[in-house]
Amino acid sequence: MASATGGFAGKVLRVDLSTGAVSTESTVERYLDVLGGTGIGYRVLWDEVPAGTGAFDPANKIVFATGVLAGTGVPCNGRTAVTTIFPTCWPKPLVGSGHMGGQFAAKLKYAGYDALIVEGKADRPVWISIRNSQVQIRDARGLWGEGIRRATLEISREMGGECAVAAIGQAGEKLAPMAIVANSVSHSAGGVGGVMGSKNLKAVAVQGDGAVRLAGDKGEWERLVKFHLSILGGNNQHVVPSFPTPQSEYYNPGSRWVGEPGRRWGAAEPPVEITGNIRDLNRIAYRTNSAAFYLGANAWQYTVRGNGCTGCPIRCHTIVKVPSVAAKYGVGEMGQNTCAGLLFGRGFFRKLAAGDKSHTSLEACMLGMHLADDLGLWCNYGQLQRDLIKLYYDGTLKAKLGAKEYDSIPWDKYESGDPAFLLDMIPRIANRQGELGAVLSQGTAGLFTAWSITERDWSQDKETAYWKMGHPKHHANEDDGQCGVIINTQYNRDAQCHSHVNFVRNGLPLAVQKRLAAETWGSPEAVDAVGDYTPANVYKARRAKWALIRKELHDSLGLCNWMGPWVASPLKERDYGGDDSLESKFFSLATGLKTNREELDRMGERIFVLHRALTQRDMGEPDLRSRHDTVPDWVFKDANGAAPFSKGTTRMDREDIAKAMDLFYEVMDWDRATGAPTMEAYARLGLQDVGRRMQALKLTPGTRG
Amino acid sequence: MNSAGEDWEEAAAEAVREASRQGRAVSAAEVLEALAARGFDVTSPDAGEKAEAALRAHAGLACFAGADGAARYHDPALLSATYAGIMDRKASPTLLMAEEIRANSREYPRPVPVELFEAEPFGLTPEQIGDALRAMAENPAFEDIAFTATSTGAVYLFSSRSLEPGYAKFLAEHAQNLAMNP
Numbered sequence: 001m002a003s004a005t006g007g008f009a010g011k012v013l014r015v016d017l018s019t020g021a022v023s024t025e026s027t028v029e030r031y032l033d034v035l036g037g038t039g040i041g042y043r044v045l046w047d048e049v050p051a052g053t054g055a056f057d058p059a060n061k062i063v064f065a066t067g068v069l070a071g072t073g074v075p076c077n078g079r080t081a082v083t084t085i086f087p088t089c090w091p092k093p094l095v096g097s098g099h100m101g102g103q104f105a106a107k108l109k110y111a112g113y114d115a116l117i118v119e120g121k122a123d124r125p126v127w128i129s130i131r132n133s134q135v136q137i138r139d140a141r142g143l144w145g146e147g148i149r150r151a152t153l154e155i156s157r158e159m160g161g162e163c164a165v166a167a168i169g170q171a172g173e174k175l176a177p178m179a180i181v182a183n184s185v186s187h188s189a190g191g192v193g194g195v196m197g198s199k200n201l202k203a204v205a206v207q208g209d210g211a212v213r214l215a216g217d218k219g220e221w222e223r224l225v226k227f228h229l230s231i232l233g234g235n236n237q238h239v240v241p242s243f244p245t246p247q248s249e250y251y252n253p254g255s256r257w258v259g260e261p262g263r264r265w266g267a268a269e270p271p272v273e274i275t276g277n278i279r280d281l282n283r284i285a286y287r288t289n290s291a292a293f294y295l296g297a298n299a300w301q302y303t304v305r306g307n308g309c310t311g312c313p314i315r316c317h318t319i320v321k322v323p324s325v326a327a328k329y330g331v332g333e334m335g336q337n338t339c340a341g342l343l344f345g346r347g348f349f350r351k352l353a354a355g356d357k358s359h360t361s362l363e364a365c366m367l368g369m370h371l372a373d374d375l376g377l378w379c380n381y382g383q384l385q386r387d388l389i390k391l392y393y394d395g396t397l398k399a400k401l402g403a404k405e406y407d408s409i410p411w412d413k414y415e416s417g418d419p420a421f422l423l424d425m426i427p428r429i430a431n432r433q434g435e436l437g438a439v440l441s442q443g444t445a446g447l448f449t450a451w452s453i454t455e456r457d458w459s460q461d462k463e464t465a466y467w468k469m470g471h472p473k474h475h476a477n478e479d480d481g482q483c484g485v486i487i488n489t490q491y492n493r494d495a496q497c498h499s500h501v502n503f504v505r506n507g508l509p510l511a512v513q514k515r516l517a518a519e520t521w522g523s524p525e526a527v528d529a530v531g532d533y534t535p536a537n538v539y540k541a542r543r544a545k546w547a548l549i550r551k552e553l554h555d556s557l558g559l560c561n562w563m564g565p566w567v568a569s570p571l572k573e574r575d576y577g578g579d580d581s582l583e584s585k586f587f588s589l590a591t592g593l594k595t596n597r598e599e600l601d602r603m604g605e606r607i608f609v610l611h612r613a614l615t616q617r618d619m620g621e622p623d624l625r626s627r628h629d630t631v632p633d634w635v636f637k638d639a640n641g642a643a644p645f646s647k648g649t650t651r652m653d654r655e656d657i658a659k660a661m662d663l664f665y666e667v668m669d670w671d672r673a674t675g676a677p678t679m680e681a682y683a684r685l686g687l688q689d690v691g692r693r694m695q696a697l698k699l700t701p702g703t704r705g
Numbered sequence: 706m707n708s709a710g711e712d713w714e715e716a717a718a719e720a721v722r723e724a725s726r727q728g729r730a731v732s733a734a735e736v737l738e739a740l741a742a743r744g745f746d747v748t749s750p751d752a753g754e755k756a757e758a759a760l761r762a763h764a765g766l767a768c769f770a771g772a773d774g775a776a777r778y779h780d781p782a783l784l785s786a787t788y789a790g791i792m793d794r795k796a797s798p799t800l801l802m803a804e805e806i807r808a809n810s811r812e813y814p815r816p817v818p819v820e821l822f823e824a825e826p827f828g829l830t831p832e833q834i835g836d837a838l839r840a841m842a843e844n845p846a847f848e849d850i851a852f853t854a855t856s857t858g859a860v861y862l863f864s865s866r867s868l869e870p871g872y873a874k875f876l877a878e879h880a881q882n883l884a885m886n887p
């Protein structure tokens with residue numbers, strides 16, 4: 001069966017660490033209806049992990065799953081979803097997933113597997129060796145206590161330099177909920193490292209020598225890949241460059257497309273100057289320089305090159321080399337990461353003397369990357385850093401920590417903005433040292449449970465960016481009004497959805513965005529200018545649904561939702577339109593299973609609703625609307641008292657958000673009163689078994705009196 | 706036709722394309738110079754008008770009013786109107802900045818960081834920028850050009866014709882925070 005369907009590697013690998021049993025099952029026979037990635041993860045948890053299972057219970061399972069398009073030539077593939085009962089979710093653990101890029105996904109496919117399900121708990125530290133069909137559980141006692149880099153190096157020495165190693169650091173070993181698993185130096189999935197640690201699983205290493213078979217016409221495939229390349233922008237699908245060029249009608253100083261002719265990768269040996277036409281498809285990798293975007297133009301001189309995932313031309317993990325940092329702090333001179341990982345160190349400081357784009361800022365980023373990506377500490381999308389800032393400056397830490405512990409922390413360095421502070425703080429948290437380490441390593445949940453801080457203290461303070469359930473906002477009203485709010489209500493961790501923000505931040509003029517919105521979601525009213533929001537309408541609700549479904553689709557196809565979807569493009573000749581059917585076209589060609597946008601979106605919706613059902617089942621809560629889909633108070637405030645819908649505020653209106661949720665539930669075919677999927681919705685999506693179970697649990701609308 | 710048998714109108718269009726490849730929009734007079742260099746007779750009294758008419762009628766070319774009021778021609782496939790306009794106004798930093806600020810406020814809409822004008826293709830020195838801002842402040846023709854500062858002290862410029870001061874301030878703060886909101 002598997003051989004008849006392209007795209008899929010064919011098998012799902014299952015390793016029981018309690019018994020040592022290794023088995024496989026057919027991906028297509030068992031999981032075709034949920035595609036891969038989070039789809040497989042949710043399905044495994046639904047079928048096999050009972051409600052009430054704790055994140056660190058041996059009964060919890062951790063699913064590393066990629067998708068049909070991973071390991072192919074599709075741009076922006078290379079993603080692995082790591083789905084499990086998520087340990088930082090408060091007040092009780094619920095389903096969640098971390099997502100990593102790098103080379104792991106492709107290697108897993110080339111070894112013959114679409115997913116790896118790890119269950120049980122080993123009686124000693126182990127690592128899993130996957131070399132094609134040879135799967136072994138190996139002794140990791142010699143690696144336990146080592147950081148991610150050392151573990152990766154030691155395993156790579158044995159497996160070969162071409163393998164991909166996904167390892168945890170000391171944070172995961174010590175069962176810190178705030179722990180990552182990382183592969184390919186800097187590609188991490190947050191929140192799941194402790195689950196691996198709880199299973200005594202230090203690492204998973206994969207070497208695969210196979211290939212991904214494409215079922216469709218190869219010429220058509222190549223043409224589609226080339227077309228996809230032509231509609232790519234820079235990182236986050238910013239489709240206009242940050243600078244005016246002869247080739248561009250539009251530009252945006254805030255764009256992540258910062259690579260312009262004349263810039264140099266100054267630390268490359270020899271240095272590389274960007275030349276030629278910025279539209280050249282063979283030069284897309286020059287467009288993105290995350291270090292320069294986040295740290296300013298000075299970062300060009302430290303840039304070695306871009307790094308990134310298999311098959312991705314964007315290369316958003318910029319490698320920087322700063323020998324002076326190595327000399328000053330005794331750390332490695334090279335660093336690489338993007339976004340929150342790149343900002344890990346800088347984020348701890350309320351203010352740096354010379355600003356966010358100073359050399360001090362660069363030093364803080366270098367130290368943060370070096371420490372966190374080795375110790376395996378997660379930032380919870382910057383919440384860890386914001387929590388520390390608030391706790392320190394409002395006096396909580398002084399009150400909660402004993403004097404001896406408090407005085408042992410170099411607060412003078414912290415206040416003066418000295419990056420050396422990180423040499424103390426990051427290991428302290430990752431190693432769970434003292435009261436501070438024990439609490440902060442639990443994430444914001446730790447503050448609520450250990451220190452009796454109320455969630456309300458956080459949800460009223462905009463500076464925390466806290467949203468709910470122990471996690472922060474992720475592109476909410478500050479970027480996209482009601483659409484952002486709806487999206488942020490839906491998950492059990494930060495939403496990690498970029499479908500919507502990649503569109504509103506794409507850099508095109510508002511009139512062009514509105515035209516594209518009308519074409520895609522039915523009305524120009526589906527999108528507003530930032531901070532000039534209009535009341536909720538059904539088109540915004542449709543766009544929120546589209547954004548969520550595409551996120552799940554990308555996570556289940558092995559594509560990057562940090563880059564897609566591709567409804568906009570840099571191409572004037574296409575009126576700046578992209579192709580909203582790209583995913584289904586690739587899926588059809590890869591698998592040989594002909595589908596279209598609507599049908600594939602229905603599969604994405606099925607996966608999303610499965611997440612919804614799993615959340616509701618494990619909460620045991622019929623009313624998700626008021627108990628889960630919550631919005632923090634700060635969303636309804638403005639520091640200057642500006643009214644909702646006045647220009648220049650992101651303040652939302654409570655009644656309008658209630659209406660937005662009404663509209664969203666309607667377009668989802670969910671019950672308006674409770675936000676619970678209806679039996680009709682389950683049936684429409686082919687989830688009758690899930691619906692029946694939810695009905696039996698009295699968790700479908702109308703089943704409780 | 707010239708002695709090489711080239712078509713006059715097509716040669717005129719090619720002159721525009723060649724300039725576009727070099728990042729310049731050109732006037733009809735410059736096109737005539739290029740044609741003369743290629744052996745065309747451009748001495749007739751109506752050569753200028755003829756050139757203007759031919760260039761305007763050419764489907765692949767576009768034109769805009771240059772800083773001196775004369776028409777400028779370019780091939781938008783090779784040189785965008787935005788970039789052509791910037792290059793055309795480079796001789797006058799005040800006009801260059803004002804028109805760019807107005808275009809950004811009108812089209813996107815957004816204020817622009819003042820350091821934008823130090824980068825290419827603007828390439829102004831801090832002194833030139835300061836002089837231009839002072840000149841604008843003293844000239845009623847630029848009374849719509851205003852500035853706002855973010856909480857971190859970054860200065861953004863906008864046109865009050867298209868952006869209210871409060872909204873411009875909000876957008877400046879939003880833009881400044883993008884790098885800390887990944």
